Amino acid sequence: TTTIGSWVFAPGQPVQTFAVPIINDAIQDGTELVTLTLSNPVSATIGAQAIATLTIVDDDATTVQFGLPTFSVNENSGPAVIEVTLSRAAAFPITVDYVASNGTALVGSDYGATAGTLTFAPGELNKSFPVSITNDSLFENSESVNLALSNVTPVSVTVSTLGNNAVLTIVDDDRSEER
Numbered sequence: 001t002t003t004i005g006s007w008v009f010a011p012g013q014p015v016q017t018f019a020v021p022i023i024n025d026a027i028q029d030g031t032e033l034v035t036l037t038l039s040n041p042v043s044a045t046i047g048a049q050a051i052a053t054l055t056i057v058d059d060d061a062t063t064v065q066f067g068l069p070t071f072s073v074n075e076n077s078g079p080a081v082i083e084v085t086l087s088r089a090a091a092f093p094i095t096v097d098y099v100a101s102n103g104t105a106l107v108g109s110d111y112g113a114t115a116g117t118l119t120f121a122p123g124e125l126n127k128s129f130p131v132s133i134t135n136d137s138l139f140e141n142s143e144s145v146n147l148a149l150s151n152v153t154p155v156s157v158t159v160s161t162l163g164n165n166a167v168l169t170i171v172d173d174d175r176s177e178e179r
Contacts, residue, residue: 009044022056032056063087064096064152065163067126071147075173079130082147082168084118086125087160094120096159097151100131103144105170110134111145133170143170 001023007016020034034054038046067083086094100107100114107113112132120127131145145168149159 062157063160065160066166071168076135079132083128089123101146103146105143105145
């Protein structure tokens with residue numbers, strides 16, 4: 001908060017101190033700088049250190065992760081929507097790369113190639129991306145697609161080690177006919 005004040009130095013007193021109240025918020029806003037300035041001396045002069053910088057180190061870590069460890073979609077219901085979340089809001093944009101890769105499902109025949117970058121605007125907590133699903137007429141077991149997050153920026157934000165991988169299950173909708 002804004003701090004304004006003045007001191008009277010007693011004879012022989014070379015040092016005075018003052019407090020700058022710091023507000024503890026719950027938003028990751030990075031390291032912040034506050035300029036401290038001395039001015040208007042009476043019966044003295046200000047030396048070379050009239051301006052100083054106070055550094056406020058942010059203690060609000062943010063992690064990015066999948067909204068769930070597993071997702072499921074029926075083969076005939078269109079694209080799967082995959083949610084990615086932040087553990088807390090940030091005062092700056094955050095980006096993270098995502099990719100889908102073969103599990104038991106195969107790109108091209110069971111799902112569409114999926115990769116990209118999500119950008120969280122300041123204050124935003126949730127984003128999502130689609131994984132297109134191929135609706136075929138084959139009778140098959142449920143199949144899986146591996147999902148991964150990587151390359152988060154800025155570096156002060158981390159990808160959760162527990163939530164950086166997820167699995168999408170494609171549930172088959174074709175029935176076998178008995179003859």
